Amino acid sequence: MISVEWRIYHYLSDFMQNTHYRRLGGEAAVRQLVDRFYELMDSRDDCRELRQLHSADLTQARDKLFMFLSGWLGGPSLYIEQYGHPRLRQRHMPFAIGEIERDQWMSCIDQAMSEQQLEPALHKELYAAFYKTADFMRNQ
Ligand code: HEM
Numbered sequence: 286m287i288s289v290e291w292r293i294y295h296y297l298s299d300f301m302q303n304t305h306y307r308r309l310g311g312e313a314a315v316r317q318l319v320d321r322f323y324e325l326m327d328s329r330d331d332c333r334e335l336r337q338l339h340s341a342d343l344t345q346a347r348d349k350l351f352m353f354l355s356g357w358l359g360g361p362s363l364y365i366e367q368y369g370h371p372r373l374r375q376r377h378m379p380f381a382i383g384e385i386e387r388d389q390w391m392s393c394i395d396q397a398m399s400e401q402q403l404e405p406a407l408h409k410e411l412y413a414a415f416y417k418t419a420d421f422m423r424n425q
Pocket residue numbers: 335338339340343345346349350353368373376377380382386387390415418419420422423
């Protein structure tokens with residue numbers, strides 16, 4: 286449970302720094318992005334390889350990605366508070382991730398961002414940041 290003071294601190298620091306989190310539209314927008322991302326992954330025929338790596342039930346993956354992105358985008362560090370250091374590359378090691386999986390991941394997040402009609406400069410910055418992270422997850 287995060288204290289009220291902690292939330293206020295994050296809100297103010299985010300407000301003053303004009304973070305990606307704030308530019309995107311805060312908590313509700315990050316949730317919307319993550320929900321749509323997993324809906325697309327779950328339904329797009331051209332993302333089957335990516336979908337198959339995930340559990341049948343996507344609830345936990347969705348919650349964790351939301352919490353992670355909150356901090357990664359410059360908002361509240363929800364993931365670290367609950368699970369500690371993300372060690373993202375290590376956590377992805379059990380899954381075979383090559384260019385196909387990376388590109389499918391990018392395609393879903395790109396479509397989710399497009400549907401949210403982000404300001405073009407923000408879309409471009411986030412695409413580049415996601416790509417760097419997704420490519421770093423490759424272990425094949
Ligand atoms: C490059 C392609 C990627 C693939 C194939 C992939 C695949 C996966 C899989 C299979 C899981 C486990 C989900 C489950 O339990 O059902 C997972 C977890 C996760 N992924 Fe990815 N991922 C990719 C990229 C990314 C990127 C770019 C990010 C962040 C920007 C990310 C953040 C996370 C997080 C936070 C978790 C939860 C980790 C945990 O606490 O267990 N992933 N990913």
